[in-house]
Amino acid sequence: MSEQKQVLEIEEVVVRFSGDSGDGMQLTGTLFSDASALFGNSVSTFPDYPSEIRAPQGTIGGVSGFQVNIGSAKVNTPGDYCDVLVAMNPAALRANAKWVKAGGMIIVDSDTVNEKGLQRAGFKTDNPVEELKLQDYKVIFAPITTLTKESLKDSGLDNKSIVRSKNMFTLGMVYYIFSRPLNFTEKYFEIKFKKKPEIIEANKKVLRDGFNYAGNIHAIANTYHIPAATSIPKGKYRNINGNTATAWGLIAASEKSGLPLFCGSYPITPATEILIELAKRKDLGVKTLQVEDEIAGICTAIGASYAGNFAVTSTSGPGLSLKSEAMGLATITELPLVIVDVQRGGPSTGLPTKTEQSDLFQVLFGRNGECPMIVVAASTPSNCFDYAFYSGKLAMEHMTPVVLLTDGYIANGTEPWKIPSMKDFPAINPPIVPEGTEGYMPYARDEKRLARRWAFPGKKGIEHRVGGLEKDFIKGSVSHDPINHQKMTDIRAEKVKRVQEFIPQQEVIGDKEGDLLVIGWGGTYGHLLTAVQEMRKKGKKVSLCHFNYINPLPKNVHDIFGRYKKIIVCELNMGQFANYLRMNFQEFNYLQFNKVQGLPFTVVELVDKFNKVLEGK
Amino acid sequence: MEEKFKYTPQDFKSDQEVRWCPGCGDHFILNAVQKALPEVSHVLKYDMERYVFVSGIGCSSRFPYYVNTFGFHGIHGRASAIATGIKVANPKLSVWQITGDGDALAIGGNHFIHAVRRNIDINILLFNNEIYGLTKGQYSPTSKLGAITKTSPFGTVEHPFRPGELVIGAQGKFFARSLDVEVKLTSEIMVEAAKHDGTSVVEILQNCVIYNDRTHAAITDKENREDRVITLRHGEKMIFGKNRDKGLILSGLSLKVVTIGQGGFTMDDILTHDAYEPNPGVHMMLANMAFPDYPVAIGVIRNVKDSTYDDNVRDQVLEVMKSAKIKNMDELLNSGETWDV
Numbered sequence: 001m002s003e004q005k006q007v008l009e010i011e012e013v014v015v016r017f018s019g020d021s022g023d024g025m026q027l028t029g030t031l032f033s034d035a036s037a038l039f040g041n042s043v044s045t046f047p048d049y050p051s052e053i054r055a056p057q058g059t060i061g062g063v064s065g066f067q068v069n070i071g072s073a074k075v076n077t078p079g080d081y082c083d084v085l086v087a088m089n090p091a092a093l094r095a096n097a098k099w100v101k102a103g104g105m106i107i108v109d110s111d112t113v114n115e116k117g118l119q120r121a122g123f124k125t126d127n128p129v130e131e132l133k134l135q136d137y138k139v140i141f142a143p144i145t146t147l148t149k150e151s152l153k154d155s156g157l158d159n160k161s162i163v164r165s166k167n168m169f170t171l172g173m174v175y176y177i178f179s180r181p182l183n184f185t186e187k188y189f190e191i192k193f194k195k196k197p198e199i200i201e202a203n204k205k206v207l208r209d210g211f212n213y214a215g216n217i218h219a220i221a222n223t224y225h226i227p228a229a230t231s232i233p234k235g236k237y238r239n240i241n242g243n244t245a246t247a248w249g250l251i252a253a254s255e256k257s258g259l260p261l262f263c264g265s266y267p268i269t270p271a272t273e274i275l276i277e278l279a280k281r282k283d284l285g286v287k288t289l290q291v292e293d294e295i296a297g298i299c300t301a302i303g304a305s306y307a308g309n310f311a312v313t314s315t316s317g318p319g320l321s322l323k324s325e326a327m328g329l330a331t332i333t334e335l336p337l338v339i340v341d342v343q344r345g346g347p348s349t350g351l352p353t354k355t356e357q358s359d360l361f362q363v364l365f366g367r368n369g370e371c372p373m374i375v376v377a378a379s380t381p382s383n384c385f386d387y388a389f390y391s392g393k394l395a396m397e398h399m400t401p402v403v404l405l406t407d408g409y410i411a412n413g414t415e416p417w418k419i420p421s422m423k424d425f426p427a428i429n430p431p432i433v434p435e436g437t438e439g440y441m442p443y444a445r446d447e448k449r450l451a452r453r454w455a456f457p458g459k460k461g462i463e464h465r466v467g468g469l470e471k472d473f474i475k476g477s478v479s480h481d482p483i484n485h486q487k488m489t490d491i492r493a494e495k496v497k498r499v500q501e502f503i504p505q506q507e508v509i510g511d512k513e514g515d516l517l518v519i520g521w522g523g524t525y526g527h528l529l530t531a532v533q534e535m536r537k538k539g540k541k542v543s544l545c546h547f548n549y550i551n552p553l554p555k556n557v558h559d560i561f562g563r564y565k566k567i568i569v570c571e572l573n574m575g576q577f578a579n580y581l582r583m584n585f586q587e588f589n590y591l592q593f594n595k596v597q598g599l600p601f602t603v604v605e606l607v608d609k610f611n612k613v614l615e616g617k
Numbered sequence: 618m619e620e621k622f623k624y625t626p627q628d629f630k631s632d633q634e635v636r637w638c639p640g641c642g643d644h645f646i647l648n649a650v651q652k653a654l655p656e657v658s659h660v661l662k663y664d665m666e667r668y669v670f671v672s673g674i675g676c677s678s679r680f681p682y683y684v685n686t687f688g689f690h691g692i693h694g695r696a697s698a699i700a701t702g703i704k705v706a707n708p709k710l711s712v713w714q715i716t717g718d719g720d721a722l723a724i725g726g727n728h729f730i731h732a733v734r735r736n737i738d739i740n741i742l743l744f745n746n747e748i749y750g751l752t753k754g755q756y757s758p759t760s761k762l763g764a765i766t767k768t769s770p771f772g773t774v775e776h777p778f779r780p781g782e783l784v785i786g787a788q789g790k791f792f793a794r795s796l797d798v799e800v801k802l803t804s805e806i807m808v809e810a811a812k813h814d815g816t817s818v819v820e821i822l823q824n825c826v827i828y829n830d831r832t833h834a835a836i837t838d839k840e841n842r843e844d845r846v847i848t849l850r851h852g853e854k855m856i857f858g859k860n861r862d863k864g865l866i867l868s869g870l871s872l873k874v875v876t877i878g879q880g881g882f883t884m885d886d887i888l889t890h891d892a893y894e895p896n897p898g899v900h901m902m903l904a905n906m907a908f909p910d911y912p913v914a915i916g917v918i919r920n921v922k923d924s925t926y927d928d929n930v931r932d933q934v935l936e937v938m939k940s941a942k943i944k945n946m947d948e949l950l951n952s953g954e955t956w957d958v
Contacts, residue, residue: 038956229958238955248949255946262706264698282934283941284949287705289930292731296698299691299728303671303702306689307710311702329692419955422946457669457687457703457710465631465681467690468674477633478682 005215006222007179012071013226014079015174018096019088020057021050021064024167028086029066030414031171035184037239037416040228042071044526045414046078046600051269051352058112058120063095070178072227076380076526078413080602084177086170088112088144090121090128097132106134107173109166110141140219144169144210151209155202165206172210179225182207233418240417242381242410243273246314246340249388251284253338254310256389257396257428261286262309264300266293266319269352270408271342274314294322298339302326305335306466308432308456310392314340317359318349321366327401328367331492333466334443334452336395336430340388343407345598354598355409357522358573363403364551364580370489372496374398375551377405379525382417384410387548389425390503396430398499399451405550407572409600410523435459442466442476443488449502450495499552506554510536510543515614517564519590521547521577524601528570531606542610547577553584561588568593568613570601622658624665626651631685637676642797642823646744647683649800650713653807654684657711661811667711671700673720676751676825677744680715694725697732700739701926708927711811712739718759719749722778726758733787735926736815740807743780743818744797746825747832754828766828780820781904785897785919791817792904793917796837797824802848802915809917815925822913836913845908849916851892854884857912864888872902874911892920 017029026047037043048065055062069079081101087093089112100106108128118126125131129139148166155162175182186204193199214220240248254261263286265275279288287309289300298313305311315323320341330337343359345351363375374394378387384406391404433440433455440462443452455462464476472479473487508517510532520528525546532544545560547553561567568591569578578590593609595601629651637643657663668686672678674693681688687710691699700714721729721743732739748766749755755768759780763772784792791813795803803821810817822833836845847857847865855865862877864887875882894900900919906912943949 034954038954040956040958232958234958236951236955236957238950238953248946251949252946260706262702264702281949282937283943284945285934285938287930287934289701289705291698291701292727295695296701296728296731299695299698300702300705302691303689303699303704304706305702306699307669307703307706309706311706325692326695333689418958419950422950456707458666458707460664460666463666463685463687465688465690467681467688468692469690 005220007225008222009225009227011073011226012069012075013084013178013224014067014069014082015084015086016065016067016082016096016099017086018063018065018092019167020091021052021055021062022057023064023088024164025064025066025088028167028171029068031185031188032174032180033068033414034188034239035175035180036068036070036226037237038184039180041226042073042075042229042232043239043414043416044069044075044078046409047412049353058089058091058117060091060095060121063092065096070226072229073231074229076530077600077603080604084174086174088166088170090117090123093128094121094123094132097134100137103136103138105138105140107140107142107170109144109170111143111145113141138219140217142173142213142217147209147213148206151206152202155205156198157202165202168203168206169210169213172207173214175207176211176214177220177223179223182211235418237416237418239414240382240385241412241414242378242384242406243271243342243412244277245382245384245417246378246388246404246406246411247274247277247281249385250278250312250338250392251281251286252385252389252422252425253392253396253428254286255422256425257310257392257430259308259310259396259430262301262304262311263288263314264291264297264304264311265289265314266291266297268294268316268319270344270411271314271316271319271340273411274340274342294319295326298323298326298330301337302330302333302335305330305337306333306457308454310336310396312338312340314342316342316344317346317362320359320362324367327373328369328371329468330401331371331373332468332470334399335401336399336454337401338388338391338395338404339401340404340406342411343405345596351598353408355407355523355600356573356596356598357407357524357571358576358596359405360550360573360576360580363405370493372493373551374400374402374496374499375405376402377522377548377550378410379522379546379548381410381413381415385420393426393428394499394502396428397451398449398495399431399454400495405522407523430454432456433459433462436461440464441474443471443473445491450491450498497552500555503549503554505556506545506547506560508543508545508560511541513563514541514543515565516542516610517561517567518542518544518610519547519567519569519577519581520544520571521550524570524572527601527603527606530603531610534603534607535610540614558585561585566591566613568610570606572596572600622662622664624655624658626655628665629654629684629686631683633682635683636679638827640826641676642746642825643677643680643744645797645800646742646803646821646823647680649803650684650742650807652800653804653811656804656808657811660808663711667709668713669703669710670713670715671696671703672715673725674751675717675720675749677715677717678720694720694723695728696720697725697728697741701732701737704737704739704927705930708738708931714739714741716741716743718743718745718747718757722758722780722783730783730787733784733789733816733818736790736923737926738814738816738928740810740817741819742807743820744823745780745820746823746829748825748829750825750828779905780818781918782901784818785901785904789818789919790815790921790923791917792820792900792919793817794820794822794904794913794915796822796833796846796915798837799915806917809920813920815923836908845912846915847912849890849892849903849914849918851890851917851920853890854887855890856887872906872911892917895921
């Protein structure tokens, strides 16, 4: 029997699950996060997986990881370093040991620590602890594979299925360490394997056996309790990742506009889940076309937009490159369209599964001709919903394409989300031309937005032609007139600029003036916020100005920048937003903090950098 | 209500000046379309506002400006994709894609074969002049091997596509061919194309008077035309020639031209055209017949029924919606695992 162990209460803990890409670490991490969220903790997750579906077993290249930060106060990042690392094999240990806090706990499946396993992971000796200098860490070698086999020997499952269940044994162990209730996960098994009672029972048993095993071993001296968060607003919650939130935000815009949602797309990491989610939503009337290539994705969407659907296309950087010409077509035909770019490491194929913010210049400038476009960037997994919704609203009401930027980090990251109500979202009123309108002029505009009106084929009396050739500024017939081209170019630019009148003012977190203004945009929000809050707790005069509206920028930006002694622009690229700000507001001096490692910032490195800037180093 | 669905060719003429070169085959085709649309409206009960003309880039792609319907002049090669989006967004529309051999088979080849494979209900009029006209005379994917053009001064060294073979290879259900000068036949074929549910490809051998003049002359010149082309009609014998005495038979695994009354061949030996036959074997052979070994086939070569992409997309959505547990956004937001704080 286990002796009485001490339960320690802690505010925040970071756990990292890692193993071979076939070991089911993404599922294990997700179940642990879900159970914690359902328990009432604040949660932020970060899956980190290789682009190979099954890289050679046991090698570093095949290691898949999932990190989760659980707190009793609001957590904004998945955490830089973990308190507990689960390593299902030597490769996972070797790849992830550097992410464990000094003195942290590491659980290793000792059955995999053999000559073959160590050799494949690139160890030179038979002592990984010494080789990785982990002597001061709490490394627990548990024979997880053996114990799983023992646990399920009477289950009737075949050997392969039994061995595959070792992730649930491990999950049971982690549940014990963090005093998590098992019922949420048991319920998951019941729903997931509804028609296979033997699988439900096997999973429940192995989970409980892992839980009990952890309770019985001396190596685990204490267990931890992370109380439910009390500071988070009351209400009904769910977990959401950025890609699902994006898909749902687009459906929400379709519902508010009364126009059917059409998505033309082509699978590409890490954007594919948007198409997958929309394909499921035929129950809400969504039409998805998985077409022959990226170009067809956007071109079918443009056709659908012309015909009166709310049309979108989803992609990542390389796909966006292919869509460039058609983005120009949507601009010159002045049709509503949302182009979602889930950014990943580039150039070319680059780092398909890793995050980066390096498509900014491409979406701002990467087209032939003078081709201004609205650019919006989401900054958390859940606000992908809001920015997808508002991208749709801007596209339809201003009759122009909009690029919505997210990135691999927020697209795959999850967080609990207070479920919004659709009645809290504004109406969307596109300027649709009624049937039988006399004297419809395709390029006549409203004065406020400069939007032309949207005339759907099939309606009597408004037959007209649009296309990629420059058009007469009223009638819409082809025009090569020099003055007309100048006029149309000016109008297309002014139309995008006027969006300033319809977006919120830029906000600043922290004091309205101070020593350092930290500037960021998009998916770096959580890390920048955490770093700035940490410094402010220590009395530093640091504020955060984080952008979601990129083009046009909000009207009050210039006022804000002038009130701080120093400005530093932090982004996961070589300085694209910093240069964009230099282009727009030349009078300020912009320091930069840039990183292109396919990884988010760490709070530690941000705080370190900001301190150095404050100290004038 | 007698006037409903009653139009004249004049109704389909736009106010734009037609700017193709004098003598260009496109003029004939525009004429044929403006003749066909009143008939299509009459037969299928289509109002004028149901028509959408979509094009890519090239001389032929100026077409939408010249018909007084809804029109979308797209970008090079992408008309099939744009047309697909339009048709799926609103399946009631009658969507016509105007394209050329460069636009459809070179830069737009991928979209073209996939549109055909999906059997989206659009009508594709493929103007084949075996040359790039708008860029002033470079070879195209249908230029004959050895063709001398501005970018092949010593002759091309590549084999051309045969559009009919490509369409049938991509599981095409409707393929027809006409000559630009045969306005009446072209017009009839367009009505058949409109009536066919699914992708209808009509290849029109068209003359570029400036950069590839007389490329089809061997078969289009009036004095030889009847001996060098065969007009196929479903249910009719495959006969041709000035004296209507030549016909096609199946000899072994190939088609063969015979003269009726010679070598013991009678009318009974001549094949009867069956455009509705699902097996594409004979249709492929007919589509590939080339002068001088064979007469070139014109008319509707293949016309086979199958389900269409736009219907399938619509029906699946309706089917799922019928039994859906989630009916609106609020229900979706609150579906699955949730908890209260």
